[in-house]
Amino acid sequence: MGLLNNGIWQDKWYDTGKTGGKFVRSESQFRNWITPDGAAGPTGDSGFKAEPGRYHLYISYACPWAHRALIFRTLKGLEDMIDVSVVHWFMGENGWTFEKDPDGLVGDKLFGSKFMYEIYLKADPHYTGRVTVPTLWDKKTGTIVSNESADIIRMLNTAFDGIGAAPGDYYPEDKRSEIDEINERVYHTVNNGVYKSGFATSQAAYEEAVYPLFESLDWLDARLSRSRFLNGDTPTEADWRLWTTLYRFDMVYHGHFKCNIRRLADYTHLWPYARDLYQWPGIRETVNADHAKRHYYESHDMVNPTRIVPAGPDLDWDAPHGRS
Structure with a gap:
């Protein structure tokens, strides 16, 4: 886990010594919006028009914040409008990477990048801050629209409704x-x-x-x-x-x-x-338990120095829920 400082990558963890041992999450810095007509959204400097094939989503199957965005892409039927690249589950000295894995899920489909921070540098060569997913990329202007998951899911919820998104409003x-x-x-x-x-x-x-x-x-x-x-x-x-x-x-x-x-x-x-x-419908296809377990247990050596991944638990997610 690291960050960019004026465009230079640094392998640097959160400094809990300054916060009395508390973990303090960094704020997202790209906060623009996709809107139906390209008008500016609630935050950011400018708007981006909803258009099929224009946007690309970078996610991690391990990350719950990125998982939100992938779920809303599925719920709104946007798979053919917004393509996806997946980072490797292991986050080490270079942060999120696109190192190849046996299942063939990992890779940067747009640029063939090796590291996720390269995507941030394409948007801002002097960027300072954490390099996170989800990241929503605009192919047309060559920049990052947003790296804030809470904003991205609201964009996906409504911005594409007039151009073929599936029905449903999850923020009525x-x-x-x-x-x-x-x-x-x-x-x-x-x-x-x-x-x-x-x-x-x-x-x-x-x-x-x-x-x-x-x-x-x-x-x-x-x-x-x-x-x-x-x-x-x-x-x-x-x-x-x-x-x-x-x-x-x-x-x-x-x-x-x-x-x-x-x-x-x-x-x-x-x-x-x-x-x-x-x-x-569609949700089980958005999960990857192997990526999730291996990311946390192997990436966080300050929490789990041996990097041993536990075998369990044995959970039956397909068992009848009885709530309908």
């Missing part, structure tokens, strides 16, 4: 305030909470993160006792933002990040709910 206007409220808590205590627990370098910082994480999981379990999904009878953005963390929870976060007060499989409602979303 009448539920937005409720979705935003759930997202706010889930982001800080669950999505990012597992990282704050796992990357903490002091007992106090770890406990400050892990207890709110499970308080929120308990809260979500109770909420799901009253409805099939977080906002009613159909999934919304809030469900998919939560689900990519739940998918990795027992497999990675429970052990690797010490989020072990309870397993996802111990929850009466959360575990069937997670299986319900996994079995949603």
Whole structure:
């Protein structure tokens, strides 16, 4: 894991010594939007018009933030409009790379790059900051539209509706305030909470993160006792933002990040709910458990110095969920 400093790559981890042992996530820096007519969006300097074949998505099958974007590409039927390149699961001294792997999934389809940071330098030769996925690239102007997953999924949700995207609105206007409220808590205590627990370098910082994480999981379990999904009878953005963390929870976060007060499989409602979303049309095709496990256990040698990948857990994601 590293970053670019004025266009120069540096192998540099997060400095938790300055934050009392706490992990503090960096802010995304490319925040432009794709819109139906190319007008500017809520953030950024300019807009990019929704056009078939114009955009390219860089993702990692290991990363829950990138997984969100891949899911929305599937939900909205944008596979033929937006092509995808996949980074290698291992993140070492050069950050995300396109090193070839036996299954043939990894590679930069646009430029044949060796490192993901090369894509950032094409957009800004003097870029300073972390090199992350998902990254949404504009082939027409040769730059990065966005590297913020929360923005990318909202673009994919509506921007292409007039040019052949599948029906469905996962951020409906009448539920937005409720979705935003759930997202706010889930982001800080669950999505990012597992990282704050796992990357903490002091007992106090770890406990400050892990207890709110499970308080929120308990809260979500109770909420799901009253409805099939977080906002009613159909999934919304809030469900998919939560689900990519739940998918990795027992497999990675429970052990690797010490989020072990309870397993996802111990929850009466959360575990069937997670299986319900996994079995949603097209979703199982967006996952790669091997990439996810190997990325965390082998890349984070500061957490797992032996880089041994555990054999379990044995989870049956296809078991009947009983929530319909």
